[in-house]
Amino acid sequence: MIRVFRSEWRKLRRPTLFGGTLGIVFGLSVLITALLFILLDADSGNGPRGRVITRETLALPSGLYLGFTNFAGLLGTIALSVFAAQTALEYTNGTLRNLLVRQPRRLVLLAGKYVAMCSFALLTVIVSAIGSIGISLLLAPTKEINTDAWFSSESFQLLYSNLGNVYLSAIAYGTIGMAVGIILRSPISSISISLAWILILEGILSFTVDGLDKWLPGQLMSLIAESSNSDISYTYALVGTAVYLVTFGGIATTLFSKRDVAN
Amino acid sequence: MSAVISAENLTKKYGDLVAVDHVSFDIPVGAITGFVGPNGAGKTTTIRMLLGLVKPSAGNARILEHAISEPETYLPYVGAMIEGPAFYPALSGRENLRVLARLGDFPYQRVEELLTLVGLADRATSKFKTYSLGMKQRLGIAAALLPNPKVLILDEPVNGLDPAGIHEVRNLLRTLADSGISIFVSSHILSELEVIADHLVVVDHGKVLFQGATKDLLAAQKPRLSVRGGGVADLKRLEEIAATAGFASEVIDNQLVIVAPESFAGELNKAAFDSGIILTQLQITRPTLEESFFEMTGSEK
Numbered sequence: 001m002i003r004v005f006r007s008e009w010r011k012l013r014r015p016t017l018f019g020g021t022l023g024i025v026f027g028l029s030v031l032i033t034a035l036l037f038i039l040l041d042a043d044s045g046n047g048p049r050g051r052v053i054t055r056e057t058l059a060l061p062s063g064l065y066l067g068f069t070n071f072a073g074l075l076g077t078i079a080l081s082v083f084a085a086q087t088a089l090e091y092t093n094g095t096l097r098n099l100l101v102r103q104p105r106r107l108v109l110l111a112g113k114y115v116a117m118c119s120f121a122l123l124t125v126i127v128s129a130i131g132s133i134g135i136s137l138l139l140a141p142t143k144e145i146n147t148d149a150w151f152s153s154e155s156f157q158l159l160y161s162n163l164g165n166v167y168l169s170a171i172a173y174g175t176i177g178m179a180v181g182i183i184l185r186s187p188i189s190s191i192s193i194s195l196a197w198i199l200i201l202e203g204i205l206s207f208t209v210d211g212l213d214k215w216l217p218g219q220l221m222s223l224i225a226e227s228s229n230s231d232i233s234y235t236y237a238l239v240g241t242a243v244y245l246v247t248f249g250g251i252a253t254t255l256f257s258k259r260d261v262a263n
Numbered sequence: 264m265s266a267v268i269s270a271e272n273l274t275k276k277y278g279d280l281v282a283v284d285h286v287s288f289d290i291p292v293g294a295i296t297g298f299v300g301p302n303g304a305g306k307t308t309t310i311r312m313l314l315g316l317v318k319p320s321a322g323n324a325r326i327l328e329h330a331i332s333e334p335e336t337y338l339p340y341v342g343a344m345i346e347g348p349a350f351y352p353a354l355s356g357r358e359n360l361r362v363l364a365r366l367g368d369f370p371y372q373r374v375e376e377l378l379t380l381v382g383l384a385d386r387a388t389s390k391f392k393t394y395s396l397g398m399k400q401r402l403g404i405a406a407a408l409l410p411n412p413k414v415l416i417l418d419e420p421v422n423g424l425d426p427a428g429i430h431e432v433r434n435l436l437r438t439l440a441d442s443g444i445s446i447f448v449s450s451h452i453l454s455e456l457e458v459i460a461d462h463l464v465v466v467d468h469g470k471v472l473f474q475g476a477t478k479d480l481l482a483a484q485k486p487r488l489s490v491r492g493g494g495v496a497d498l499k500r501l502e503e504i505a506a507t508a509g510f511a512s513e514v515i516d517n518q519l520v521i522v523a524p525e526s527f528a529g530e531l532n533k534a535a536f537d538s539g540i541i542l543t544q545l546q547i548t549r550p551t552l553e554e555s556f557f558e559m560t561g562s563e564k
Contacts, residue, residue, distance in 0.1 A: 007365040014353055094349030097316055098406065101343050102367040104315050104334035261316040262308075 004103055004112020005119075011086070012120050021082060021120075022127050028074060029128040030135045033067025037139035059146045061155035065162050068132035072166045072225030075128055076173035077195060079121045083174035084190040086117060087181035097261050106257045114178065121170045129163060165234075169225035172241050173198075176217065179252035185263075217244040267292050267414050267445040268313060272322035275308050282308045284469035285322065290447050290462070295440045297460030297477070298449035299556065305469040306449040307346050310418050314343055327413060339367070342412035344420060348403025352392035356383050356402050359391055360409065369409050377405040382431070396423035404432065408439075415439060417448045421455055433459050457481075457552035465556060472559050477552070484550040484558065488521045488528055491544035492535070504534045518544065 012018060036053060039045070047053040048070050058066060090096040103109045140147045149155060181190040198218035206213035213219040214232050223237035266289035275283040283305040290296045300306050311317040313324055315334030323330060329337040350359040360374040378384045381401040386394070394402065400420060407415055420436075421429045436459055440446050450456050456463065456477075463480055465473040473480055490501055501519050505512040508530065510523040521527070525547050535542050550558070 003366055003368055007362050010358060010362045010365060011351060011354065014351075014358075016353060089351075093351060094346070095351060097311075097314075097345050098349060098363060099366060100316055101314055101338055101341070101345075102363050102409075104338050258318075260311075260318060262311065 001108050001112045001115070004109055005116045007099075008086075008113050008116035009119075012116060017082070021078065022124060025075065025078060025124045025128045026131040029068060029071045029131040032071050032074075033132040033135045034139060036067045036070065037136070037143050037145075040143050055143065055145055058140070058143075059149060061149045061152055062158050062162075063140075063145070063147075064133060064136060064150040064155055065129065065159050067136055068129050069162060069166070069226060071128055071132060072169055073222050075124060075166060075170050076221060076225065077198065078124060079170040079174035080177035080194055080198070081191050082120065082177070083117050084177035084181040084194060085187040087113065087178045088185055088187040088190045091185035091263060092187060094263060096263075100261060107253070110253065110256050114175075117174060117178065118171055121174050122167060125163065125167045125170055129166075133159075166225045168238075169221050172221045172224065172245060175245050176221075176248055179248035182252040182256050214240070217241065220244070265292065266290055268324065268326050268447060270309070270313070270322070270324040273309060273312060273319055273324050274321040275305075275312060275317060276320040281469050283312070283319075286466065286469070286471050287322075288464045288471055288474045290445060290464075292445050293440065293443050294461040295436055295446045295448060295459055296462040296464060297456035298447060298464050298466070299453055299456055299460075299552070300449075300451065300466040302451050304451075304466045306451075306466060307418055309466070310343075310345055310416055310447075310449060313416065314338070314341070314345065316345070337414075339410060340413040341416060342407035342410055342414070343416040343418075344403040344407045345416075345418045347419065347422060348399045348406070350391045350399070350402065350406075353390060355388045355390055356394065356398075357387040359402065360406055363406055363409055367410055373409060373411070374405075377408055380408070381405045381435075397425060397428040400424055400428070400432070404435070412444060415444050415446045415448075417446070419450055420448060421450065421452065429455065453553040453556055454551060463552075465559065467559075480555055481549060481552065484555045485522050486525055487548050487550070488523055488525075488531065489544065489546040489548060490519045490521065490531065490535075490542060491517065492519075492540045492542060497535075497540045500538055500540060501531070501535060504531060504538070508534075 036047065040055060045052045053066065057063065090099065099109060100106065177190065177194055180194050181187065184190045184193070202216045202218040206216060206219055214236065220237045220240040223232055224234070224241060268290035271287050273283055273286045274281070286305070286309060298306050308317060312319050313326060313331055315331060315338065323332070325331065326337045327340055351362070354362070357374060357378060360377065361371060364371060364374050378387045381404055383398060383401055383405065386398065391399070391402070400423060404417070404420060407417060421432050424432060436446055436448065448456070448460070460477050462475065463473060463477050464471060492498055492501055498514055498519050502512050502514070505519070505521045505523065508527060510521050510527065512519050512521040521531070528545060528547060532542060532545060
């Protein structure tokens, strides 16, 4: 599996994908976090969906990584797109047949690709965290935010747990992307259908049908990154996401290992 | 081991469509074996089954004495290019080979050797998407050679190549076969296989029509005598002479083509002279592989 992992990384490290994705992740996390501080006293709000995040909230131990948490959903969709594209492209390029000739154990190939993409996702989370925390440290003094609590042991503990949750969430999004990529075998279809479901349909459904959001995969995966919300616990989100991952992952793994490679 | 690849009643069905129909053949060691048939004859599906990419509906095959149900046992010794070269467009030729080298645990030095062998060393850093079709084919052959294979399976390797490229591939395959590699090469370009293949497996509509030495197939076909006389009347008379001797003939492009053995040439020449006909042409032609194929399948060009 190590050979598959290293082989996959030769593809992941191509400049357009590696530099492009990490650059976008870094830039967007810096931008979203910067807006949190720049719009601090604006009437329109400074958080996601017009939420007002006060100076006092930002001064809490969790204030250090608040911008990073706000960016978690976008990180998830980026992970989903990368996992789906990297998997489905093997079908559209016809390269899967080359890979299977050199590594006929299909489950080993799949596992190696998955672990490689998970490591790539970890890199995006770390780069995003560096960008977000870095700009927070730069902008906090300019907005007269007390940052004493940011350097407490509680803050660091929360940071580690938050990093872990955001990473788990990104992996969950990525796993769904990879599964859909295998099922549909087309990067465009995989990404567009997945994103349309998570970003549009789930939004509409959760607004129109009361209580439905606790059953929707995108909502549950986002909640892992946010740790919880007032209605749904972290454990519930974790278990619900796991059920979706096992279902999608099981279907995709079965298809990948059994399906004829005819393209 | 007399056969590197041995297929027995290999069958693949897609619903009601029988893509490969109880195909049986043996591929000898150290030879170039052509896998001949028109597009849609079942060549690629057969090759995919041999490589473990497609599961047979029935039958079985063995490569290097390993069952194709366990591809991990023989694929480390097999090189393959299936249905044209498939690579990552945004990666360079070198990087594409390194992806596969890493996967198969082959040293990068091997990549450099192969890039030189197929004449791509000077374009190794160019992206695959910038390659010409001929360069793509050559990269595909390089990828197939990565494991230093005992068996090389190539599906339509000369597709899209110019005459010089075809000549290069032909020489390369001969060199590889002479070094002991058994080569199984499919093509719908029958004239190409006629030149390079020692053995042939001829398929059409999913069935094997012939397998054996190329020379045996060609020798089994009757030669033709192409004759020209002074005019239409002479051709008419020559046709009568052929018919009297028991040979069928037809006029094509102002010449009479007689399906007859070479020995009839002298007899025909004498009979024509006795009839006052001066032959302006008497040519013996052997059927090409393409003509033999059409004769076997009963179809026409």
